[in-house]
Amino acid sequence: MLLWHIFWVYTRVALFSWGGGPASLALMQRETTTAFWLPPGGTAPVPWMSPEEFADAVAVGNALPGPVAPQVSACVGYKLAGVPGAVAAAAGTVVPTTLLMLIMVAYFFHVKDSPNIAAALKVVRPLVVGLLLWTAYDMAFSVFGAGKSGWGTALTIGWDKIIFVLAAFVLLTFTRTNPALIIFGGALIGGLLYR
Numbered sequence: 001m002l003l004w005h006i007f008w009v010y011t012r013v014a015l016f017s018w019g020g021g022p023a024s025l026a027l028m029q030r031e032t033t034t035a036f037w038l039p040p041g042g043t044a045p046v047p048w049m050s051p052e053e054f055a056d057a058v059a060v061g062n063a064l065p066g067p068v069a070p071q072v073s074a075c076v077g078y079k080l081a082g083v084p085g086a087v088a089a090a091a092g093t094v095v096p097t098t099l100l101m102l103i104m105v106a107y108f109f110h111v112k113d114s115p116n117i118a119a120a121l122k123v124v125r126p127l128v129v130g131l132l133l134w135t136a137y138d139m140a141f142s143v144f145g146a147g148k149s150g151w152g153t154a155l156t157i158g159w160d161k162i163i164f165v166l167a168a169f170v171l172l173t174f175t176r177t178n179p180a181l182i183i184f185g186g187a188l189i190g191g192l193l194y195r
Contacts, residue, residue, distance in 0.1 A: 002081055003088040009035060010073045010092030024069045026131040029054050032076050049076055051142040063183035069093050
């Protein structure tokens with residue numbers, strides 16, 4: 001039952017997300033941190049992942065080649081049910097939308113110039129930006145610890161994290177640096193500075 005539930009949650013995330021893998025992270029985070037399960041030997045249900053664990057999964061997924069959504073979902077699935085859970089989560093993230101895409105390819109040239117499709121995308125595209133901003137905002141609570149101490153204290157204490165945020169933003173905006181290199185470099189710096 002757990003494997004089916006994992007598959008269904010990530011199928012739902014994939015089918016109700018617009019804008020590709022990164023855009024699905026907002027819905028994925030909400031589903032992952034609000035779904036509960038009873039771990040082996042546990043006495044009370046716990047969330048599939050905490051917001052901090054989800055932020056870690058996104059960081060690892062961004063450091064790896066390939067699309068981030070299946071990697072993050074596989075991380076969650078692995079925590080819940082080992083390798084079968086990772087396979088169920090990744091399959092839920094990829095298989096339904098791939099099948100849908102195969103169906104759409106058959107009709108693509110008939111609908112690509114449709115005024116209805118163009119009109120719908122005029123609203124969907126900015127909504128995707130909003131979802132990505134919400135994901136960044138929500139993850140910032142975990143990264144900076146703002147939920148416990150408030151934003152003022154969190155930003156004062158976490159000034160070094162702000163420098164890393166700005167450095168990543170500047171590198172991605174003004175250079176052609178691969179994001180994986182930024183994550184890898186950050187991991188090296190973190191290993192040296194925060195041991």
